[in-house]
Amino acid sequence: MATILYSNYSSYYSMIARLCLAEKQAAYDLHDIDIHIKLEQLAPEYVAMQPNMTVPVLDCDGNIIADSRLILHFVNEHFGGVDLFPAVDAEAIERSLELHYAFSIEDLTMGNALRKSPIARIALGRGLARASRRCLLMMKSHPELKDAYTKKMALEEERKRLILSEENNYAQMQQRAIDLCDMLEAQLSQHQYAASAQYSLADVVWTIFLARLTMIKFDHLIAERKNLSDYWQRMSTRKSYATANICTKIPASKLIQIIFALLFRS
Ligand SMILES: N[C@@H](CCC(=O)N[C@@H](CS)C(=O)NCC(=O)O)C(=O)O
Numbered sequence: 001m002a003t004i005l006y007s008n009y010s011s012y013y014s015m016i017a018r019l020c021l022a023e024k025q026a027a028y029d030l031h032d033i034d035i036h037i038k039l040e041q042l043a044p045e046y047v048a049m050q051p052n053m054t055v056p057v058l059d060c061d062g063n064i065i066a067d068s069r070l071i072l073h074f075v076n077e078h079f080g081g082v083d084l085f086p087a088v089d090a091e092a093i094e095r096s097l098e099l100h101y102a103f104s105i106e107d108l109t110m111g112n113a114l115r116k117s118p119i120a121r122i123a124l125g126r127g128l129a130r131a132s133r134r135c136l137l138m139m140k141s142h143p144e145l146k147d148a149y150t151k152k153m154a155l156e157e158e159r160k161r162l163i164l165s166e167e168n169n170y171a172q173m174q175q176r177a178i179d180l181c182d183m184l185e186a187q188l189s190q191h192q193y194a195a196s197a198q199y200s201l202a203d204v205v206w207t208i209f210l211a212r213l214t215m216i217k218f219d220h221l222i223a224e225r226k227n228l229s230d231y232w233q234r235m236s237t238r239k240s241y242a243t244a245n246i247c248t249k250i251p252a253s254k255l256i257q258i259i260f261a262l263l264f265r266s
Pocket residue numbers: 011012013014035041053054055056066067068069
């Protein structure tokens with residue numbers, strides 16, 4: 001089976017795909033997509049494969065799966081190893097996935113970054129404008145992709161409203177992150193894993209959620225909950241966690257390059 005994962009090192013949803021592939025011990029080629037500096041997700045060849053212009057995308061023998069939640073199920077079904085979605089727990093796992101995917105981790109991450117630094121706020125604003133400019137440019141040279149680029153530009157506007165405007169949703173996102181930690185703590189008081197007594201697809205996504213809380217220095221939400229901190233300890237020391245190269249800190253040199261690109265690149 002020829003398998004390629006289009007992914008970005010620090011991208012939340014890419015990490016979900018990488019962790020799932022690692023749990024199933026799947027062999028695959030990793031294609032890094034630079035979504036911050038080169039904006040490779042907006043390149044016409046990529047848009048033809050993923051019109052939403054996001055990572056991850058899994059190409060399995062030409063079968064394109066362009067969303068992390070679909071990738072979870074595809075990888076579980078098509079690769080060997082332990083079943084991460086056993087029928088007996090399917091309902092509980094799906095419920096857990098639903099809660100996870102209803103939360104906008106991007107709004108929390110970005111909202112947090114721009115509150116920590118005025119430079120991040122300016123960089124984010126310019127970054128969104130830069131992506132829209134690139135879409136306009138691409139639309140002219142590739143009119144056949146006009147609809148996809150138009151949709152992406154509308155999404156960038158929506159991001160501005162949710163993250164940067166006066167009526168931003170940061171307070172709600174903070175509260176929802178707390179609620180999700182409470183939910184996990186309660187679940188973990190009943191069984192060893194997030195949705196059941198076995199490691200499942202739910203644990204893949206919640207591990208990445210906790211990794212992101214750690215990255216944005218919300219790790220007190222983990223530390224102050226006994227079951228959750230024990231769970232994080234167990235999940236972050238699994239072999240798959242290292243194999244999947246999970247990011248809890250963007251190296252300073254990379255962060256400076258990204259901020260510089262957002263501020264000054266056309
Ligand atoms: N629903 C998608 C969301 C993917 C997503 O938002 N990916 C982000 C990175 S974590 C991305 O590609 N951002 C680049 C962009 O929006 O231009 C999934 O689960 O795969």
